[in-house]
Amino acid sequence: MSNKMARSLxxxxxxxxxxxxxxxxxxxxxxxxxxxxxxTDILQRIFVDWAMLVRHSGVTxxxxxxxxGLSIVIGIPFAIVVVYSKYAxxxxxxxxxxxxxxxxxxxxxxxxxxxGFGMLSKVLIAFLISFFPILVNTIAGLKxxxxxxxxxxxxxRANSMQVFLYFRLPKALPSIFAGFKVGITLAVVGAVVAxxxxxxxxxGYLQLVASSKLDVTLQFCxxxxxxxxxxxxxxxxxxxxxxxxxxYKASRGGE
Amino acid sequence: MAGKHIVxxxxxxxxxxxxxxxxxxxxxxxxxxxxxxxxxxxxxxCGKSTLMNLLAGLEAPTGGTIVMDDKVVKGSETGNAVxxxxxxxxEWRTVIExxxxxxxxxxxxWFDRKDKKTxxxxxxxxxxxxxxxxxxDKYPFEMSGGMRQRVAICRGLIQNPTLxxxxxxxxxxxxxxxxxxxxxxxxxxxxFKFTVIFITHSIEEAVFLSDRVIVMSPRPGSVLKDIKxxxxxxxxxxxxxxxxxxxxxxxIRSVFQSQGVLxxx
Numbered sequence: 001m002s003n004k005m006a007r008s009l010x011x012x013x014x015x016x017x018x019x020x021x022x023x024x025x026x027x028x029x030x031x032x033x034x035x036x037x038x039x040t041d042i043l044q045r046i047f048v049d050w051a052m053l054v055r056h057s058g059v060t061x062x063x064x065x066x067x068x069g070l071s072i073v074i075g076i077p078f079a080i081v082v083v084y085s086k087y088a089x090x091x092x093x094x095x096x097x098x099x100x101x102x103x104x105x106x107x108x109x110x111x112x113x114x115x116g117f118g119m120l121s122k123v124l125i126a127f128l129i130s131f132f133p134i135l136v137n138t139i140a141g142l143k144x145x146x147x148x149x150x151x152x153x154x155x156x157r158a159n160s161m162q163v164f165l166y167f168r169l170p171k172a173l174p175s176i177f178a179g180f181k182v183g184i185t186l187a188v189v190g191a192v193v194a195x196x197x198x199x200x201x202x203x204g205y206l207q208l209v210a211s212s213k214l215d216v217t218l219q220f221c222x223x224x225x226x227x228x229x230x231x232x233x234x235x236x237x238x239x240x241x242x243x244x245x246x247x248y249k250a251s252r253g254g255e
Numbered sequence: 256m257a258g259k260h261i262v263x264x265x266x267x268x269x270x271x272x273x274x275x276x277x278x279x280x281x282x283x284x285x286x287x288x289x290x291x292x293x294x295x296x297x298x299x300x301c302g303k304s305t306l307m308n309l310l311a312g313l314e315a316p317t318g319g320t321i322v323m324d325d326k327v328v329k330g331s332e333t334g335n336a337v338x339x340x341x342x343x344x345x346e347w348r349t350v351i352e353x354x355x356x357x358x359x360x361x362x363x364x365w366f367d368r369k370d371k372k373t374x375x376x377x378x379x380x381x382x383x384x385x386x387x388x389x390x391x392d393k394y395p396f397e398m399s400g401g402m403r404q405r406v407a408i409c410r411g412l413i414q415n416p417t418l419x420x421x422x423x424x425x426x427x428x429x430x431x432x433x434x435x436x437x438x439x440x441x442x443x444x445x446x447f448k449f450t451v452i453f454i455t456h457s458i459e460e461a462v463f464l465s466d467r468v469i470v471m472s473p474r475p476g477s478v479l480k481d482i483k484x485x486x487x488x489x490x491x492x493x494x495x496x497x498x499x500x501x502x503x504x505x506x507i508r509s510v511f512q513s514q515g516v517l518x519x520x
Contacts, residue, residue, distance in 0.1 A: 155311055
């Protein structure tokens with residue numbers, strides 16, 4: 001425990017040191033504010049434009065949550081179908097893997113034509129980009145049951161529903177969570193990029209507006225907001241993981 | 256409670272593989288008395304595990320029949336419990352939850368039992384018997400190999416089996432733990448008096464534990480020799496010093512020598 005605290009402390013101190021160095025270099029090298037604002041400039045601006053930043057963050061967050069939620073709700077049942085149906089795994093899955101190679105963000109302009117400038121097109125991009133890692137990881141997890149475990153389930157006369165609920169699904173959870181972690185990070189990317197393409201709200205929109213006004217400080221504020229959102233969501237998934245599969249991290253001696 | 260009486264007649268098993276058929280077992284005939292302890296020894300790949308899988312109903316024979324208590328075996332029968340070489344504990348369940356798994360899958364509760372003991376009490380009793388008192392709520396990853404295999408044995412025992420099948424259950428354990436597990440198994444056997452089929456490649460282990468040792472030939476597996484072990488029960492550390500113990504071990508070893516399974520330089 002004290003070891004863990006010492007580690008977090010060293011992270012915080014290093015971060016503060018780097019920020020101080022940034023501040024110092026801006027001052028010493030006399031870098032103009034329109035190229036690189038100092039950390040205090042950014043902090044001040046966040047304070048001033050707090051309400052606006054929160055409003056746009058809220059919009060982007062909703063898009064992320066909706067897109068990510070959609071990819072869970074669709075991805076997991078889909079993975080189960082692929083694992084259990086021979087047709088889906090032989091004919092459908094290879095096509096999906098091929099589709100995955102298309103950069104999803106390249107679909108953004110098209111989806112905006114189809115679904116308009118509103119939130120729906122952003123949710124769909126966030127969904128498309130986070131869907132595949134969740135699907136692929138869930139499939140890998142559901143297929144990870146060893147022969148021994150299957151033999152055990154048969155010797156205990158478990159029916160196929162029980163094999164799924166008692167053996168296959170819990171066995172897949174670590175892999176499913178690995179997919180969630182990749183998925184949530186990508187959902188943030190998807191939502192912001194979709195906002196870049198065309199929008200009236202959200203952090204991506206705010207970033208474009210700031211850019212067009214050459215307001216570099218505001219751009220940094222947006223980056224800070226996105227960093228906080230990305231880190232926060234990733235940690236949220238990690239906490240959920242630790243709560244639902246306490247046996248996993250510990251059994252591998254990690255953290 | 257008595258164990259199962261097993262009759263194996265002309266059993267064969269052929270595996271179809273890409274490079275042609277592989278005959279794993281050929282013409283196996285055995286009559287296993289109720290409540291006896293039978294060991295099956297043989298070299299790797301002789302079909303010992305296949306034989307157990309057939310008995311456990313996990314695979315179907317390609318010829319011949321297996322009859323248990325006058326009933327032809329078709330699939331995994333009630334009263335069978337299997338312990339595998341790997342403990343196959345479910346990592347996401349605590350020790351006691353692992354032991355309770357078979358009852359949960361079959362929806363058996365205290366209501367179905369005459370003594371009206373709760374499932375948890377029964378699991379606790381079994382864990383206590385194998386020396387795992389106080390470990391109920393630990394996860395498998397917190398335990399050593401020997402302890403894990405004890406949990407797997409308890410998971411077998413809670414089904415109240417009349418036939419316990421073990422496929423090299425101590426194969427992955429160190430020598431000392433292995434010896435202790437043998438004493439524990441004998442204690443359990445004397446208490447439950449079920450039929451035991453014990454697969455091993457250790458000659459000493461087979462002789463020490465069993466009433467009968469079946470020696471199998473290299474592939475295709477068949478019964479080479481059927482040796483009755485007449486050592487007194489209960490057996491203990493002193494049984495190993497018994498002259499007859501040494502003779503039995505020698506006898507089985509010479510069978511393997513004659514088969515070319517064992518050879519000196």
